[in-house]
Amino acid sequence: MRFSVFYIFLFILSSIFFLTFSGCSTLKSSSLGKEAAVSQPLQPAPEELYKEAKPAEFILGPGDIVEIKVYRHDDLTMIAPIDTSGKISYPLVGDIQASGLSIFQLRDKIRDGISEYIKDPQVSVSIKSVQSQKVYVLGEVVKPGVFTINTSMNVLEAISSAGGFTKDAKDKSVFVIRGNRDNPQLIKLDLKDALKKGSIAHNIELQGNDIVFVPATFIADASRFAVYLRNLLWPVLLFEETIVRGKDVTDVMRGEDITGRTVIIERPPE
Known part of the structure; x- marks a missing residue:
């Protein structure tokens, strides 16, 4: 072919x-x-x-690991690996498609998802490990x-x-x-x-x-x-x-x- x-x-x-x-x-x-x-x-x-x-703006992919923090909400602080399908699982939000996003785009997605439960959440996302x-x-x-x-x-x-x-x-x-x-x-x-x-x-x-x-x-x-x-x-x-x-x-x-x-x-x- x-x-x-x-x-x-x-x-x-x-x-x-x-x-x-x-x-x-x-x-x-x-x-x-x-x-x-x-x-x-x-x-x-x-x-x-x-x-x-x-x-260059770093783009996340499967195998990368990110750390997510929410100010004054330690229960929502976690280290999340991106699975082979490109998703992470996060409390209150569920599965989020992280592959193909920058850390800032992922931060915004998480913030939008939890804003239904937390007023004006301050979210930060950082890269812990890169594999993709x-x-x-x-x-x-x-x-x-x-x-x-x-x-x-x-x-x-x-x-x-x-x-x-x-x-x-x-x-x-x-x-x-x-x-x-x-x-x-x-x-x-x-x-x-x-x-x-x-x-x-x-x-x-x-x-x-x-x-x-x-x-x-x-x-x-x-x-x-x-x-x-x-x-x-x-x-x-x-x-x-x-x-x-x-x-x-x-x-x-x-x-x-x-x-x-x-x-x-x-x-x-x-």
């Missing part, structure tokens, strides 16, 4: 190749699959994202893997959690992949400048399910790299089928405009 075309993979390849293959000469072209229908192009990140690094928000750090880092956001995490903190850059890392062109099938975004960051000058403009706050990809300074072979990147991102992006066309890769590296083309990525061999 094929999903409607997902353009993000080709866009990632295009961006990385343009940045890492300047001066390449001969490239071997191969045909790995059929061209699919035109899809909606991947949207660039908004400019305001780079103006200053601000903490994950980020993926892949590519040229010492220990690639999945890491939990502890209420907030920026790109450099995520890379530090992964053991830092390898000697082959291209820290001037780090990519953050975020969004969903309908509105994917790819954000290019210059972390060399951030490390050297202490600039925070490109050291952005990460969101749950962001993918941080650190490319290598030099890539020798386009076709092999396409397969490598496909296998690397497959478990994270959960493509149904994936085929990266060698011709697309080659055309991108030669500077040709491939806007409007899409690819279906074949599932890597078991």
Whole structure:
């Protein structure tokens, strides 16, 4: 079964190749699959994202644990885990859908629920434990893997959690992949400048399910790299089928405009 075309993979390849293959000469072209229908192009990140690094509003999810306090009502103070369905159970209110809310939105829901019994309740909600928000750090880092956001995490903190850059890392062109099938975004960051000058403009706050990809300074072979990147991102992006066309890769590296083309990525061999 094929999903409607997902353009993000080709866009990632295009961006990385343009940045890492300047001066390449001969490239071997191969045909790995059929061209699919035109899809909606991947949207660039908004400019305001780079103006200053601000903490992202943390969104609760299953597995997170919150502490709820009501001023002068110790009987309503409790620690509540969010269950697998995304709900917490709270006195006087019953089940509350907490997943997908910020702590302030959850606070307002609880306050509205108990205001029927308590006049002008003063409710506070804080995060005790985080399990739901994950980020993926892949590519040229010492220990690639999945890491939990502890209420907030920026790109450099995520890379530090992964053991830092390898000697082959291209820290001037780090990519953050975020969004969903309908509105994917790819954000290019210059972390060399951030490390050297202490600039925070490109050291952005990460969101749950962001993918941080650190490319290598030099890539020798386009076709092999396409397969490598496909296998690397497959478990994270959960493509149904994936085929990266060698011709697309080659055309991108030669500077040709491939806007409007899409690819279906074949599932890597078991």
